[in-house]
Amino acid sequence: MSTRFSHSRVEVFDRCPFKYRLRYVDGLDTIPNTDADNALILGTALHTGIEEGVEQALDFYKNSFPVLTDDHIHEMMKLEAMIPKAKAMLPPGGTFELPIGNADFIGFMDYLVPVDEDLSGKTEICDACPKGDCGSAYTGSCPCGKFTARSKDTFDLYDFKYSNNAKNYAVSGQLHEYKYWYELTHPGHRIRNMYFLIVPKPKIRQKSTETLSQFRDRLQAALKDAEPTLMPVQYNPMKIVDFLTDVKHMVEATDFPKNPNHFCGWCEYEEYCQKGWDYMLLPKNERRDLNATKKKVVWLYGAPFSGKTFFANQFPDPLMLNTDGNIKFVDAPYIAIRDTVTVEGRITKRKLAYEVFMDAVAELEKKQNDFRTIVVDLLEDVYESCRVYICDRQGWKHESDDSFRAWDMVRSEFLNTLKRLVNLDYENIILISHEDRSRDLTRKGGDKISSIKPNLQDKVANKVAGMVDLVARIVADDDERVLSFKTSEVIFGGGRLTVRDKEIPLTYDAFCEVYEEANQKAAGAVKRGGNAPATPAPETTDTPTTAPSRRGRKAKTVTPPPAGNYDPAEDAAKAACGDPDGTWTPGGGEKDDSVPVDEPATGDTPPWNDLPKCPDGERIFRQHDQNPEIPLCPSIDAGHRCHKEGGPDGCPLWDRPKAQAEEPAPKTDANPPRRTRKKREE
Numbered sequence: 001m002s003t004r005f006s007h008s009r010v011e012v013f014d015r016c017p018f019k020y021r022l023r024y025v026d027g028l029d030t031i032p033n034t035d036a037d038n039a040l041i042l043g044t045a046l047h048t049g050i051e052e053g054v055e056q057a058l059d060f061y062k063n064s065f066p067v068l069t070d071d072h073i074h075e076m077m078k079l080e081a082m083i084p085k086a087k088a089m090l091p092p093g094g095t096f097e098l099p100i101g102n103a104d105f106i107g108f109m110d111y112l113v114p115v116d117e118d119l120s121g122k123t124e125i126c127d128a129c130p131k132g133d134c135g136s137a138y139t140g141s142c143p144c145g146k147f148t149a150r151s152k153d154t155f156d157l158y159d160f161k162y163s164n165n166a167k168n169y170a171v172s173g174q175l176h177e178y179k180y181w182y183e184l185t186h187p188g189h190r191i192r193n194m195y196f197l198i199v200p201k202p203k204i205r206q207k208s209t210e211t212l213s214q215f216r217d218r219l220q221a222a223l224k225d226a227e228p229t230l231m232p233v234q235y236n237p238m239k240i241v242d243f244l245t246d247v248k249h250m251v252e253a254t255d256f257p258k259n260p261n262h263f264c265g266w267c268e269y270e271e272y273c274q275k276g277w278d279y280m281l282l283p284k285n286e287r288r289d290l291n292a293t294k295k296k297v298v299w300l301y302g303a304p305f306s307g308k309t310f311f312a313n314q315f316p317d318p319l320m321l322n323t324d325g326n327i328k329f330v331d332a333p334y335i336a337i338r339d340t341v342t343v344e345g346r347i348t349k350r351k352l353a354y355e356v357f358m359d360a361v362a363e364l365e366k367k368q369n370d371f372r373t374i375v376v377d378l379l380e381d382v383y384e385s386c387r388v389y390i391c392d393r394q395g396w397k398h399e400s401d402d403s404f405r406a407w408d409m410v411r412s413e414f415l416n417t418l419k420r421l422v423n424l425d426y427e428n429i430i431l432i433s434h435e436d437r438s439r440d441l442t443r444k445g446g447d448k449i450s451s452i453k454p455n456l457q458d459k460v461a462n463k464v465a466g467m468v469d470l471v472a473r474i475v476a477d478d479d480e481r482v483l484s485f486k487t488s489e490v491i492f493g494g495g496r497l498t499v500r501d502k503e504i505p506l507t508y509d510a511f512c513e514v515y516e517e518a519n520q521k522a523a524g525a526v527k528r529g530g531n532a533p534a535t536p537a538p539e540t541t542d543t544p545t546t547a548p549s550r551r552g553r554k555a556k557t558v559t560p561p562p563a564g565n566y567d568p569a570e571d572a573a574k575a576a577c578g579d580p581d582g583t584w585t586p587g588g589g590e591k592d593d594s595v596p597v598d599e600p601a602t603g604d605t606p607p608w609n610d611l612p613k614c615p616d617g618e619r620i621f622r623q624h625d626q627n628p629e630i631p632l633c634p635s636i637d638a639g640h641r642c643h644k645e646g647g648p649d650g651c652p653l654w655d656r657p658k659a660q661a662e663e664p665a666p667k668t669d670a671n672p673p674r675r676t677r678k679k680r681e682e
């Protein structure tokens with residue numbers, strides 16, 4: 001099967017073939033990392049902010065987490081300060097998120113802007129007097145002092161990086177590849193200058209001696225001093241040779257060894273790779289019949305006596321794994337998850353609660369029973385028992401005896417066992433927690449607001465939210481009890497599914513109805529090539545070779561040649577590079593014959609927006625999606641515009657409708673198709 005290569009895919013292979021295999025060959029996704037400083041979410045928020053505005057960036061950032069903490073507020077303060085500074089460094093009038101590529105390559109340009117050409121000494125009128133009626137015939141001296149015009153074919157390219165390590169990008173081939181493929185697929189166009197816009201991330205921590213407000217003052221001062229920089233990149237054709245060599249190695253690879261490197265700390269597979277833990281791996285990214293999926297995995301939380309256990313008891317044939325003995329108002333059979341003591345002769349044996357829990361999971365895995373619903377009540381107690389078990393096993397009194405490893409060890413043991421539990425082959429898996437309102441969020445303005453979340457350590461809670469279909473809160477108001485799916489910056493939420501009704505009666509039937517609807521919606525999204533998770537997908541994740549496109553973008557194809565000895569591949573190649581003689585070098589030629597101006601004309605649209613759209617574009621892309629063996633027409637861009645000389649009318653490949661109506665030419669998109677940044681894949 002043919003694959004379109006991207007910078008990120010090849011870079012991953014280059015850095016670590018094992019990671020490449022997990023991500024692109026095996027198609028393994030992971031539970032998203034929801035740390036406040038998640039580089040992927042921050043990077044996406046920065047891009048959103050530069051393109052759409054600070055408010056949109058903060059909305060995106062906030063909605064990327066199950067619940068916010070003070071750390072999230074600090075990251076939002078950074079975004080709020082840095083986005084306007086970054087934006088101010090870009091010349092106006094360009095296009096954001098421009099997809100580029102052809103049958104072999106795919107990429108997205110962060111920002112492409114036409115340059116302003118110096119018209120001094122030329123006969124053209126300047127952009128200050130488009131009608132030439134300013135009263136002064138052009139004689140080489142313009143009363144407005146303007147001698148520039150927006151270029152139709154020469155551009156500057158910008159890529160945004162939210163990073164303190166500018167030097168990493170100095171050696172990157174990314175912009176070189178973008179320039180090469182852009183010029184290859186846009187004959188006559190040229191990228192003049194390339195820049196990385198490096199936006200620094202002030203990294204300061206709250207000292208134990210300072211209050212939150214003192215820390216925030218210090219953070220604001222650091223943000224005031226921090227300035228984005230533009231790092232120019234000189235085009236080097238050898239970068240393309242390197243890229244293609246890497247592609248060759250990648251395509252030929254049969255062995256994918258691990259390559260531990262200093263990026264391992266950012267690798268989503270680090271724990272799986274280095275410790276063998278697999279709780280973070282999501283099911284393989286391949287299509288399932290979601291309509292046929294009946295299993296429900298739900299996490300319920302609420303105040304004590306709000307009716308959580310009572311609600312779980314309504315599910316069919318339940319078995320409760322109960323930790324708190326609060327079982328007397330329900331009739332479900334249960335296993336008590338607590339320490340048990342047995343006496344054999346003169347020997348007293350203690351079995352820890354967590355061992356009882358693990359035995360129960362192992363027994364349930366055998367599936368030698370008739371239960372249809374497994375309930376864990378309460379989840380935080382199981383976590384606590386896991387902590388005791390690990391301390392006992394390691395001979396520690398407390399995690400602080402080996403603080404470097406202990407927290408990690410407890411968390412991974414708990415999550416690995418929990419993953420076995422949620423994978424059990426039963427109709428319903430229900431996790432129950434108490435809610436915790438003891439922690440405050442301090443907003444930027446200083447006002448405090450209580451967070452409502454499950455009573456589980458944040459890091460663990462965020463992972464659990466990634467394992468379940470739905471997180472729901474049970475709200476009891478006097479006698480009225482409802483199941484609430486409302487989330488906000490201070491109300492914890494998450495899960496694979498999103499529901500329309502935010503509050504429903506606390507009954508099994510109402511829940512099944514909502515669940516069914518949410519599942520159908522997710523099934524529809526997957527069928528359309530969408531991505532259902534409520535949490536964001538990694539920005540640099542390429543589509544695995546076997547998986548459907550997660551961008552839902554259109555792909556391309558070519559119909560068979562209409563006649564005899566016509567060779568579409570040859571025609572397409574020539575059309576693509578606009579070079580029938582084969583003498584033109586894409587990416588070559590760096591003569592800088594233009595100058596910057598103070599204020600380029602606004603409202604200009606990039607010249608490729610004037611190109612006609614291919615009337616056959618939909619079908620061409622769809623056909624290539626279905627069968628990537630069918631090559632794409634290299635004259636079509638991702639926005640379905642035809643770059644062939646003469647446009648679609650001169651195209652011998654276009655599968656014209658038999659009785660074609662007299663219609664005006666298809667309207668050209670004012671904006672090229674935009675990807676959703678969180679679904680971005682190259």
Ligand code: SF4
Nearest residue numbers: 016259260264267273
């Ligand atoms: S942790 Fe390091 S060695 Fe392992 S897959 Fe990730 S990058 Fe490769």
